[in-house]
Amino acid sequence: MYILKNSFKSIGRSKGRNVLIGIIVLAISVSACIGLSIRQAAQNAKESALEGMSITATISYDRQSAMKDFQPSMGEGGKRPEMPEGGFDRSEFSKMMGNDNSLSLEEYEKYAEADSVGAFYYTTTLSLNGSDNFLPVSDETEDETEEDSVESEENSQDFGFEMGGFGGKMPGPMGNMMFGSMSDFSVVGYSTHAAMSNFSAEGNSTITEGVMFTDETEDFECVISEELAIYNDINVGDTVIFTNPNNEEESYEFTVTGIYTSTEGNTTDFSAMMGATSLDPANSIYTSSNALAVIIANSEENSSTMTDEDTGREYETALTSTLSATYVFKDVESYEKFEDEARELGLSEEYTISSSDVAAYENSITPLTTLSKIAGYFLLVILGIGAIVLVVLNIFNVRERKYEIGVLTAMGMKKGKVATQFLCEIFAVTLSAVLIGAIIGGVCAVPVTNALLDSQLAQTKANEEQVQENFGGMPNMGNMPGMPGGMGGMGGMGGMSKPDNIDIPEGFMGEAQNYITEIDSAMNLTVVIQMLGIAVLLTLSAGAVSMLFVMRYDPLKILANRD
Template identity: 25%
Template sequence: MYILKNALQNLFRNTGRNLLTAAIFLLVITMSCVALVVYNGSNSMAEQYKDRLSTEVLLNVDDRKVSEAAGEDDTFRRPTLTDELIQKLAASPYLKKTVYSAQMEAIADELKYSNPVDKRDIEMQRAGEDLVKTRRPQYYLYGFEDVSQAEAFQGGKVKLIEGGFPTAEDECVISDTLAELNGLKPGDTFQAKSIYYTDKQGRALEKMTLKVSGVYHWDYDEGEMNVDSDIFTKYRLLTDPRYTYEPVFQASFFLKNPRDLDAFAQEAYAAGLSEYYKLSTDAVAYDAFVKPVEQMGTISLIFLCVVLALGAAVLLILSSLVVRERKYEIGVLRAMGMKKGKVAAQLILESVLIMAVCLALGVALGSLFSQPITDLLLSHQMSQALGGPTLAGGTGAYSFGGLATENTPITHISAALSLTTVTELAGIALVLAAAAGAVSTACAMKYEPMRILRERN
C-alpha cells in the first residue's frame, strides 16, 4: 500500500517531469492507435475483396455474338437469366454460396416521393415484343433471399438504422428519406405495383402490400446519385407471377476453389446457360483494387514500427535521466531499509500509472483521427494505383489500363476501433511501461545508498 501511495504522490510531486513523460507516452499511443486501426481495417477489407474477386464468377454477355445475332435477326432478344436457371446453378457442388436477386420497376401512388412524380402512361417495347402500355417508374424494388447480403449493405455505406431485415415474404426495408416523407415506421404497410398493367398473357397484375420491417440510411458521397427510392424486399415476392411482368434477375456465384471455373462453366452450359454468356473471374479488379489496400496495410505497419522504435528510444533515455535526478530520493529510501525489489516496483508502478492515463486518452484521440487518415490514405493509394479510373463505354464499368471491370473500386474502409485493436494497444502500452520502468530500475540499482547520500551535492 505504501508503494502505491508513494507512487501516486510522486506523480503530483514531480509534475513537470511526469508531464513530459506523459506527453511522449500519449504521442506514441495515439500514433500507434491510428496505425493499428488503418492496418487492421485495410487488411480486413483486402481479405474480403480477395475472397470475393478470386472466387466470384462473372456472367458477362458476349456483345460480339449478340451484335452478330441481332444483325441477322431483327427479333433477336438479348439473353437474360431466369429464376429456374439460377436455382439450377446455385445447386452446383463447385459453389460455396450464391447471392441472387430480382429487380422490378414499381409505382406506389399513395406514397410521396422526393422528386416530382409523373403519372402519365407511356408505351414500352422490348426487343422482339409488341408495344405495351406502362407507367413511369417511381420506385425500384430489389428482392434478395437475404437482404443483408445486398451489395449496398455489404459495402458499408448503407446501414440499417431502425427495425430489422425482412424475414417474411411481404416485408421490406425503405430509406429514411422515404420513411420521413410518408410518416412510415416498422410495422406500417403500403401498396406497390409493377409499372406494367398486365402480364404477358394479358392478365391484370395485382397490387402487393408491403410491410416495413426496417429503415436504412445511405451515406452519400458528393455527386453521388440519390437512391432514396430503392426498396429492398424478399426475392420470392418479385418472382410471384401475380405481381410481376418479367423481373430482371441477377446472380453472383462464388466458387469454393478458383481453379474450378472451367468445370463450373461446363456444368452451367449443360444446365441451360445461353451460349451468349461467358464466365470469368475479375482479375482486373483484383489487381487494381486489392493491391493498393494491401500497400496501405504495409505502410501503416512500417509507420507503427518506426513510431514504436523512436518512442521507446526516447522513453528509455528519458527514464535514465529521470533516475539521475532522483538519486537522492532513491538513496534515502534504500537507507531507510527499503529493499531493491520494492524500489523497482515503485518506479515501474509510476510508469504504469502514467501509461494507463495516456492509454485512455490515446485511444480516444486515435479513434478520432483514424477515419480521416484512413480516407486520405485510401484516396491517395487508389489515385496512384489506378491513375484515374474512367467509365468504360458509358456502361458503368471501370476501365484501368485498357481493361474493364464491372466491380467498383474500394471507396471506403471503416476505421472503427475494434476490441482487437484495443487489446494490441494495451499490450504495447504495457511493454513500453515495463521497459521504461526496467531502465529506471537498472539505473537506480547501480547506485549504493550511502554513496548517494555522501555525494548529494
C-alpha cells in the same frame, strides 16, 4: 500495495516531469492509434467483404514457375545470361507451353471430390468456322473481307507462326489460330445451366427470344447473340452450320433454340487487330458441353494429318478444345483448405489454384493495403523513436531520483520493489496517455485515413493511367470470351471464363478499377488491445532502464555523496 500508493503519490508530486512524459506518449499513441486503425480498416475491409461470399477458383498450369527452368542462368555480376551449352531445348519448352499440361476432365472431377468444394462445373471451348450463310459479326465489309481475305489469311498465318514459334499450340481459341485460318466463332459448352452465371439474375446476358438449349443435352442445340442473328438473318428454330477450321469438310449442324443479348462490351477493335472474329463477344455461341464432347469425339475419329503449305509443318485436323473447370466454395476458409486437399488428391505442384474473386477483391483494396503497409512502417518508426525518447527521459528521471533510491534502499526497501515502484509510475503515466491518445486517435482515425486514402488512390490511379498509356490504351481484353486459364500467364487476362457472380474489377488493360475509396470506421477492440500492448511495450522498454539503474545503485555511495 504501498508500492502502488507510493507510485501515485510520486506521480502527483512530480507533475511537471510526468506531464512532459505524458505529452510525448500522447503524441506517440495518437500516431500509433491512427496507424493501427488504418491497418485494422484494411483487415476489416478484406474480411467483411469475403465473409459469406461464395468463392470460385480454377486450377491452372504454373507457367511462370516452369519458365524458370528454361531461363538461362545469369553470368558473373548478374548481367549477362549464359545460354546452356548446345542451345535452348525448344521441344521441351513447347511441351511446357502446349496443351499437354492441361488437366483432363477426369482429373478436374477428381479434385472436385475434395470436402471443401461446394459445387463444380466446367466449360469446353471450341473455335469453329461458319458456313457460307453463317458468317461471324465483323466490322469489315463483306467486299473488303473477300478482297483482303488472302492477305488476312497470310497475316494471320504469320501471326500464328510467331505465336507458335516454338512449335507449340497455345491453348484456347488462340491455340486454334495457330495453323490454318483464324476461326470465326467461339463455341462455349457448359456442363450445366448452373454454370452459366452470365445468364443468372446478376449476369450480363439474357435470352430475348426462344429458350436456352436443353441442359446437359447431347443434341446440337445452341443460343446465339442478337447481333449474330441479325447479321445472318437467323431466327429461333433455324439451323446453323459450323465447320472445322482445319478441315472444311467436317461440319456440324446446330439448331438455334434461343437468341440472347449481352451488356458485355465488345472487343471488335482488338479482335480486328488480332484478325480473330471469334474473340468478339457477339460471335460467342453457347451450347451444352456434352454436345461439344460429341463433336470432339467425332473430330478425333475422323482426324487426319495435314501439311501447312507455307510453313511445311504437319498438324492434326482434329479439333482441339479448351477445358476450364471451376470450383465453387461456400467461403474463403473452404477455398484456402482446398489447396491442401487437392494436393493430397494428387495435384502436382506445377499447378496453381487461384481465385479471381479473392484476387479481384484484393485488387480493389490495393490503395488501402498500400496505405496499411505505409502505416505499418510509420508505426514502427514512431514506436522506435517513442521508445528511445522515453528511455532517455527515464534515464534522466532515474538519475534525478538517485537520492530517493538511496534513501529507500537504505531504509530497507528492496531494490526490486523500488524498481517496481518506478515501473508502476511509468506504466500509470503511459497508460493514461495511451488511453487518451486512443480516444483522440479513434476520433481522428477515420478522417485522417480517408484523407490519406484519397491521396493514395490518386497516386494509384495515376500509376494505372501511366501503365495504360505505356500499353497504348489497349481495349478491354478482359472481356474476351473463352480464354479460360489458357492465357493464365498474362495476369489480368487469366480466368476469364469464370461466372459473373461478383463484380470483377477489370485488369490493367480494362476499365477503371473499383477501389475502396473510404472507410466508415477503423477503431475496434483489436486496436484498443494493440494500444494497450504498445503501452506495455513502451513501459517495459523505458522501465528496463529504471531496473538497470536501480539495481546498479549502491545506497551507501549515493548517501555518502549526498553528505
